[in-house]
Amino acid sequence: MEKRGLSDKSFDRINNFLVSLIVIVVIYPLIFVLSASISDPAAVTSGRMWLWPVDITFEGFKRVFENQDIWTGYRNTIMYTLLGTLIHLVILLPCAYALSRKELMGKKIILWFILFTMLFNGGLIPTYLVVKSLGILDTIWAIVIPNVVGAWSILVARTFFQHSIPDELVEASKIDGASDFYIFRKVVLPLSLPIIAVMALFHGVSLWNQYFTALIYLSERELYPLQLIIREILVVNQMGLEEGSAGVMESLVEQVKNASLVKYAVIIISSLPLLIVYPFLQRYFVKGVLIGSVKE
Template sequence: MSDKTFEILNNTFLTIILIIVVYPLIFVLSASISDPQAVSSGKMWLWPVDITFKGYEKVFADSSIWRGYGNTILYTIVGTAVHLFVLLPCAYALSRKELKGKKIILWFILFTMLFNGGLIPTYLVVKSLGMLDTMWAIVIPGVVGAWSILVARAFFQQSIPDQLVEASKIDGASDFYIFMRIVLPLSIPIIAVMALFHAVNLWNQYFNALIYLSDRDMYPLQLILREILVVNQMQLNDPSGGGAESLVEQVKTAGLIKYSVIIVSSLPLLIVYPFIQRFFVQGVLIGSIKE
């Protein structure tokens, strides 16, 4: 196969993949501002038809949306910071050959990938620590996982030469100084990747909030949006809705709200991702090389 033929096939394949990935995003965005009748009839298949913002008006009419946004942003920022604070020193320490008992520690970490205590014991631990109805019930459980530690550890092993660390120690640098002033500046790719992965998980988190939070003022965005969808569905199923005309209108509004909720919950991440996408190839590929 010639290079030109390979390039044509490769570009064709990548174009197909791009269409498969991008089309649902464009469709959902267009459907959220299109007439629901046009969406359900198939008249709207890519670009908006009979533009309306009634779905967004219904979603943002709920004042708790903004409080949910604020809570989610707070949980995401604080949770990601705590995640990196725990992950990076742990992974770097496990990457050093001079760490005694490293294999035993790694076995304990790997054990958590196969077994955990379950929901009820976890809830009892969170309750006994006094974290119910607090931000820490969202931030602390699952603050760092075995997979993150292993990927970051592999990155440090592959990217931080032993000679660099030894030379720094000869010059009188302490382990803390080496980690803060040498290792971290060289680890921006893996920091960006791990931060985004954990931030996405926190942003989309609703189950922990459903279990650990009873104060509605503490609800994250995903739980607020879930409530909106549930309430809207209950109204749709209410037989005393006011006649066939009212039912048809409710069905149309339900479709708009469904698509609008998807955009409201996903848009911030779609905006942030392009700014750190350039770190992904370097961070994930280097961090995934087997020792």
């Protein structure tokens, strides 16, 4: 018993050390970016600022909030994320639930076609031609419709329904005269909050962070999502001045300093909504992932 107790203590110490190390590796970049966004760029470049802010300044956030494109991108991204996630769930949940039922005819054939899409896809050019032929280029639908549901999401949600919704519960509801649609709406969905939260979080984060789809399908600047605006800021490495602003030209050094501040500020601004939402979904997230990933 003494040897076992010592072994357990050693394991706990090693485990705590590794977990602490992982936490530091994850947390440090977040703190660094937050501190760099309000620190003097010279202190960041010289290495004087390595954790806590030095010579605090909010010039970066001020310039970001004065840029109208940031607010337009925020509005568009929120709209794309909410609408795209809603459409994703409306299509995903009924499909996955139907595939989880034993009485569905042709289920194996349908699953084969779904699995086929995990191995092969049309590619960028055919997908672009399909989007163009549908007449949805330069519209919100070009962002939310392509890749609205993936095979992986369907399989995970299907596994959740198979292992979490007892057949006896469904059969009892049918004996009471409930239709399949009523059972799905009144019985299945209230018991499926974990998988709904997981699928909404995964797809919502994907929509929030995407810029390549917008880069391909959108040419009107008024439709650009936030990430595409941020990409322009980071790639060009400068912030365009609004018309009517002060006519005095900033020196090159001053422009570089402001570009560095803006870079860190936009990273914080773009990540903040997801950091706020995640804690509210965390309790569902862990349960949904574990149940939805059970091997059949």
